[in-house]
Amino acid sequence: MQQNLTREEKRQQKLDVILRNAAKAFMERGYYKTSLDDIASMQNVTKPTLYYYIKNKEDILVKCEEVTCGRINAMLDEVMAKNISGYEMLYQFIMRYIGIIIDDVARCHVRHRGQMEDEMLRAQSIKNHKDIENRVREIIRRGIGDGSIRNCNSTILAILLFDSLNGLTSWYKADGKVDQNELTDEVLALVGSGVCRT
Amino acid sequence: MQQNLTREEKRQQKLDVILRNAAKAFMERGYYKTSLDDIASMQNVTKPTLYYYIKNKEDILVKCEEVTCGRINAMLDEVMAKNISGYEMLYQFIMRYIGIIIDDVARCHVRHRGQMEDEMLRAQSIKNHKDIENRVREIIRRGIGDGSIRNCNSTILAILLFDSLNGLTSWYKADGKVDQNELTDEVLALVGSGVCRT
DNA sequence: TTATATTGTTACCGAATAGTAACATATTTT
DNA sequence: AAAATATGTTACTATTCGGTAACAATATAA
Numbered sequence A, B: 001m002q003q004n005l006t007r008e009e010k011r012q013q014k015l016d017v018i019l020r021n022a023a024k025a026f027m028e029r030g031y032y033k034t035s036l037d038d039i040a041s042m043q044n045v046t047k048p049t050l051y052y053y054i055k056n057k058e059d060i061l062v063k064c065e066e067v068t069c070g071r072i073n074a075m076l077d078e079v080m081a082k083n084i085s086g087y088e089m090l091y092q093f094i095m096r097y098i099g100i101i102i103d104d105v106a107r108c109h110v111r112h113r114g115q116m117e118d119e120m121l122r123a124q125s126i127k128n129h130k131d132i133e134n135r136v137r138e139i140i141r142r143g144i145g146d147g148s149i150r151n152c153n154s155t156i157l158a159i160l161l162f163d164s165l166n167g168l169t170s171w172y173k174a175d176g177k178v179d180q181n182e183l184t185d186e187v188l189a190l191v192g193s194g195v196c197r198t
Numbered sequence C: 001t002t003a004t005a006t007t008g009t010t011a012c013c014g015a016a017t018a019g020t021a022a023c024a025t026a027t028t029t030t
Numbered sequence D: 001a002a003a004a005t006a007t008g009t010t011a012c013t014a015t016t017c018g019g020t021a022a023c024a025a026t027a028t029a030a
Helices: A002-029 A036-042 A057-081 A086-101 A104-112 A119-146 A154-170 A180-193 B002-029 B036-042 B057-081 B086-101 B104-112 B119-145 B154-170 B180-193
Strands: none
Touching (some): A002 A104, A057 A086, A057 A104, A086 A119, A086 A180, A104 A154, A119 A154, A154 A180, A154 B154, A154 B180, A180 B154, A180 B180, B002 B036, B002 B057, B057 B086, B086 B119, B086 B154, B154 B180
16 A cells, blocks of 8 residues: 555656656747657656656646646635735735746746647636636725725736736746845735835 | 839738738737748738748747837837926836737737747847836836835836736737726726725 | 849748557566 | 556657748839
């Protein structure tokens, strides 16, 4: 039994490594410029071996999405269960969202979501994001309801918020010049109070 | 002479149509899933004919970028020449930027900038955007200087601003449900005052 | 009208690459 | 130890597609 578990764990670990390496390569070189041979050689195996862990190339994107959306939704479960104002919820969501998407697998998901060639998978991917977006809209509406957030179009605000947060994935490097805390502070200040002085 | 001009004009017009159709296809199906045969058949010509107007596939991206960056810089020239506060400049920039990037060629540029395979072209593309970003940073700094914009990190603010504005290109459809004026108002309200009520 | 430049076509090449079939080896279970 | 399962490899297929050479037609200029 324990050996079975170990085998299963090994398998899961190998899948994780494949996802992480593939995601990194997709972000650096792009999805179509990264061949399965490239990905395979990163794990020191050959291409057919990958097919033991993934269904096909596109399945890598799907699996990156599953992992990332799982994390985001779990975080939203936590944040939305708290007994705090809508604005405070939004604040905490932003803070923790930045923490989640600074990760190759998450960045890969953000960049490629809704771009699967398979129609069913593409529809599912779009739905996954819409669901998350709707939960954030719910937070915004709560904030408007309890008076902590200025009255606004929650749909547009949620989209603008995700655009700027997801945009981070294409330039922010955890080891770069910009400190994560400073970045988070600037985002929170901008979203909270805008740029106007008066 | 007049015939020469007409020929030259015809040529330019055909190139414009190629760019517009290619840009639209790239946005709908993606760059790699759109073949040159696809693009050629949209203009009712064959693939080799395209090579009379473009150097190669990547050159389409380059030309979309030239057109778009030209428009943005011309707009910045105008806005920055005015005798108004930094905040008012930023306000006008945002308003007119939204007008510019709601266009297939501009959307294509935004989505594919910095992704050329040719190293030189990629570097040039990155530089083009950095230059524009720096001009917006200059506006922000002026606003901080004249007291119209809250003291903040102009680098991060400029990036966040472009992320949310460029993000529009992937969801906003001019003929969709969201009115351009309402969208612009929401963006300006968010950037100006944030979401916080107090 | 004749020469020249422009615009277009057909037919093809070469390279890349996703995915598979058949076969080999290691590991676990009985 | 034997059977079964999991993991991996080599070799190959099929297809797509960017780009080009050679050739044809058309418009412009001399």
